[in-house]
Amino acid sequence: MTTQDTSGRHPKGPPKVEFRKVNLHYFSEEGETHAVKDMSFSVARGEFVSIVGQSGCGKSTLLSLLSGLMKPTSGQVLIDGKPVAGPLPQVGFMLQQDTLFEWRTILENALLGPEIRGMDMGAARQRAERILTSYGLGQFLNHKPGQLSGGMRQRAALGRTMCMEPDILLLDEPFSALDFQTRLSIAEEIGEIIRREGKTAILVTHDIPEAIALADRVVVLSPRPGRLKSIHEIGFPSAGPARPGSMAAREAEEFRDYYHTIWTEMETHD
Numbered sequence: 001m002t003t004q005d006t007s008g009r010h011p012k013g014p015p016k017v018e019f020r021k022v023n024l025h026y027f028s029e030e031g032e033t034h035a036v037k038d039m040s041f042s043v044a045r046g047e048f049v050s051i052v053g054q055s056g057c058g059k060s061t062l063l064s065l066l067s068g069l070m071k072p073t074s075g076q077v078l079i080d081g082k083p084v085a086g087p088l089p090q091v092g093f094m095l096q097q098d099t100l101f102e103w104r105t106i107l108e109n110a111l112l113g114p115e116i117r118g119m120d121m122g123a124a125r126q127r128a129e130r131i132l133t134s135y136g137l138g139q140f141l142n143h144k145p146g147q148l149s150g151g152m153r154q155r156a157a158l159g160r161t162m163c164m165e166p167d168i169l170l171l172d173e174p175f176s177a178l179d180f181q182t183r184l185s186i187a188e189e190i191g192e193i194i195r196r197e198g199k200t201a202i203l204v205t206h207d208i209p210e211a212i213a214l215a216d217r218v219v220v221l222s223p224r225p226g227r228l229k230s231i232h233e234i235g236f237p238s239a240g241p242a243r244p245g246s247m248a249a250r251e252a253e254e255f256r257d258y259y260h261t262i263w264t265e266m267e268t269h270d
């Protein structure tokens with residue numbers, strides 16, 4: 001069943017990621033937008049958290065704050081207990097558009113980050129080949145992105161991110177450009193890879209079932225200015241040892257309850 005907590009704290013170990021009373025105002029020619037209000041919650045090391053909420057409630061803004069591209073107007077954003085002061089090498093991204101370079105092969109795309117960062121290229125190449133092969137792309141290392149399906153491209157994009165050895169992954173609608181069937185299987189596959197590799201992951205999505213299927217906890221935001229509305233701890237006791245993201249998890253009795261509760265919360269303005 002759904003358990004709710006609005007304290008924003010998480011009981012497991014020291015937080016990997018923490019928002020402490022964060023406010024973010026955008027200032028533009030059109031005026032001021034209060035995008036995030038008094039946001040406090042944390043994510044434990046190795047945890048998978050999904051963030052849902054209506055369009056414009058500040059989901060992507062939270063990821064931008066974690067990426068170090070923006071600073072909060074007030075409050076603190078912390079990674080490993082330290083305020084984020086700029087982009088950090090341990091933070092990787094996966095976005096809706098895979099941003100693979102069309103003129104580079106899959107392997108060359110994966111090697112771009114290590115090249116820019118001046119990493120040991122021999123070791124990076126070995127790592128890239130191993131990672132891409134383990135994602136089922138061993139036969140496609142020398143193919144260009146245009147020769148791959150949408151799902152394969154997203155696996156290649158994840159491989160490129162993983163070559164940088166991040167320990168936090170920020171996923172901003174990474175599956176939304178895929179057709180429904182591919183989206184289900186790729187979300188499950190990628191969720192499994194992220195868990196297997198023990199990464200801390202934060203997924204922003206409009207898709208409530210996807211948020212529930214993949215995450216340990218789902219964070220629900222209220223409409224603008226985005227505030228923490230609730231946090232749901234996810235578990236599927238009726239499905240036995242169902243893997244997150246699997247069809248068994250999606251078909252579990254509890255799934256419908258989570259969906260109904262979260263959907264209702266997203267629709268309710270208070």
Ligand SMILES: Nc1ncnc2c1ncn2[C@@H]1O[C@H](COP(=O)(O)OP(=O)(O)OP(=O)(O)O)[C@@H](O)[C@H]1O
Nearest residue numbers: 026028033035054055056057058059060061062224
């Ligand atoms: N650079 C900016 N300048 C001014 N306002 C902005 C800027 N970026 C975002 N906003 C506004 O801040 C609010 C939060 O935006 P954000 O993109 O974080 O929301 P979101 O929940 O990710 O939306 P969506 O689900 O539609 O992607 C929105 O009202 C948006 O219009």
